[in-house]
Amino acid sequence: GAVVSQHPSWVICKSGTSVKIECRSLDFQATTMFWYRQFPKQSLMLMATSNEGSKATYEQGVEKDKFLINHASLTLSTLTVTSAHPEDSSFYICSAINSGGETQYFGPGTRLLVL
Amino acid sequence: GNSVTQMEGPVTLSEEAFLTINCTYTATGYPSLFWYVQYPGEGLQLLLKATKADDKGSNKGFEATYRKETTSFHLEKGSVQVSDSAVYFCALSETGNQFYFGTGTSLTVIP
Numbered sequence: 001g002a003v004v005s006q007h008p009s010w011v012i013c014k015s016g017t018s019v020k021i022e023c024r025s026l027d028f029q030a031t032t033m034f035w036y037r038q039f040p041k042q043s044l045m046l047m048a049t050s051n052e053g054s055k056a057t058y059e060q061g062v063e064k065d066k067f068l069i070n071h072a073s074l075t076l077s078t079l080t081v082t083s084a085h086p087e088d089s090s091f092y093i094c095s096a097i098n099s100g101g102e103t104q105y106f107g108p109g110t111r112l113l114v115l
Numbered sequence: 116g117n118s119v120t121q122m123e124g125p126v127t128l129s130e131e132a133f134l135t136i137n138c139t140y141t142a143t144g145y146p147s148l149f150w151y152v153q154y155p156g157e158g159l160q161l162l163l164k165a166t167k168a169d170d171k172g173s174n175k176g177f178e179a180t181y182r183k184e185t186t187s188f189h190l191e192k193g194s195v196q197v198s199d200s201a202v203y204f205c206a207l208s209e210t211g212n213q214f215y216f217g218t219g220t221s222l223t224v225i226p
Contacts, residue, residue, distance in 0.1 A: 006158070034214075043204065043218045044159070093158050104214060106151070109158040 023094030
């Protein structure tokens, strides 16, 4: 099946710093990628939808200036958490679909801890 | 609107027991239905899916049938193993873009 990778898998940073998370589709071209956030023992919350070559569409309540998304190519989307604070600590998961597909393939997730 | 309701967990079963995790949905159109599994510390993996009414998705001994009349997509497995311990998410999508997830059901299988 399709493979999506994320890097890094774990990141610990100091409050006020910025963190970049990469999401790559390894064996298919992803016209659309999604970024989710998952709190402990809760479901996934869609943060934004990222289309290659265009601006991301953010869900209501998600600060676009804080969570910068760049979908520079058909195989790479990045999420940058700017000026991270402890409340940004979470599990961030990306997913991707290929053109014409209807199944989302999820990355393994990135666990962010902000001290 | 679209939504998914899953039975609340956690669920604890003995090895080889029968598993059912209930999932019902509401949708404005004709969605595809999915079950995803999340093992500890990992992302979600697609377990099975069904794209239209009466379709049965199956994988790794798990099954779920798309029941339009009861708007349900219950997940079943005849004999669970310790390695099935994970969190299971039911989801629907009408367009392939917007996914609606249930809250997840944690399953623990004890030897």
